[in-house]
Amino acid sequence: MNERELLESGLAALALDFSPQSVDNLLRFSELLLEKNKVMNLTAVTDPREVVTRHFLDCAAVIPYMDLRQGRTVLDVGTGAGFPGLPLAVLCPQCEFVLLDAQRKRVDFLKKVIAALGLTNCTAVHARAEDFAGEHRASFDAAVSRAVAELRVLCELALPMVKTGGAFFAMKAADCQDEVDAAANARAVLGAPRAEVFRYAVPVDGVARAVVRLEKTADCPPQYPRRFKKIETQPL
Numbered sequence: 001m002n003e004r005e006l007l008e009s010g011l012a013a014l015a016l017d018f019s020p021q022s023v024d025n026l027l028r029f030s031e032l033l034l035e036k037n038k039v040m041n042l043t044a045v046t047d048p049r050e051v052v053t054r055h056f057l058d059c060a061a062v063i064p065y066m067d068l069r070q071g072r073t074v075l076d077v078g079t080g081a082g083f084p085g086l087p088l089a090v091l092c093p094q095c096e097f098v099l100l101d102a103q104r105k106r107v108d109f110l111k112k113v114i115a116a117l118g119l120t121n122c123t124a125v126h127a128r129a130e131d132f133a134g135e136h137r138a139s140f141d142a143a144v145s146r147a148v149a150e151l152r153v154l155c156e157l158a159l160p161m162v163k164t165g166g167a168f169f170a171m172k173a174a175d176c177q178d179e180v181d182a183a184a185n186a187r188a189v190l191g192a193p194r195a196e197v198f199r200y201a202v203p204v205d206g207v208a209r210a211v212v213r214l215e216k217t218a219d220c221p222p223q224y225p226r227r228f229k230k231i232e233t234q235p236l
């Protein structure tokens with residue numbers, strides 16, 4: 001199977017409603033990613049088929065667990081080269097996405113990708129999450145994050161920006177239960193005490209993954225998030 005066939009079969013296995021245009025856009029993103037990756041560290045993946053399986057399908061596999069109805073706003077915390085936010089924005093044109101990262105070069109790359117694909121539901125922002133939270137408290141219906149930090153740290157970066165009634169989705173390895181347990185205090189303090197862990201296999205290569213869904217049931221106390229050094233050295 002070529003990349004297009006792999007991608008289409010994986011998206012079909014997830015029962016996602018995708019258009020030919022969204023497949024074209026993802027394959028164009030893959031080209032731009034691999035081209036830029038020659039001169040800038042964006043991803044460890046160099047094979048276009050692995051971009052499809054390890055990035056696009058891995059990210060798309062979280063969609064069935066999220067509430068992505070028309071007009072929902074979603075923040076990707078620590079998006080890096082655009083994961084999971086960019087594939088989600090391509091596959092879910094009905095929602096608005098903000099892709100946030102602390103590294104300017106990655107954000108500059110993403111701005112060029114967004115322009116090249118003509119995406120109108122997606123913005124890339126250069127900022128640290130703990131700083132961005134100052135003006136974006138309780139502003140998003142959902143937050144999502146992959147491969148950024150351990151869960152108790154991630155909770156403090158993401159949950160303050162999620163609306164009460166919304167949810168944070170942390171993409172993790174399948175064996176994440178210890179991490180979820182270690183975040184019990186952070187979850188309780190930050191307004192999302194209950195953790196639901198959904199385990200699944202990514203289509204095509206069958207990798208076992210999990211998404212931790214944290215529904216925000218109470219407001220975050222105003223002192224959070226703290227400065228990053230404190231978050232990291234004295235996690236909740």
Ligand code: SAM
Nearest residue numbers: 078079080083101102103127128129146147148
């Ligand atoms: N989420 C992407 C993925 O799954 O491929 C990127 C993962 S990369 C290992 C971690 C990214 O998180 C980096 O691009 C880094 O700049 C970003 N990051 C780490 N801490 C952050 C913070 N406090 N605010 C914003 N971005 C952060």
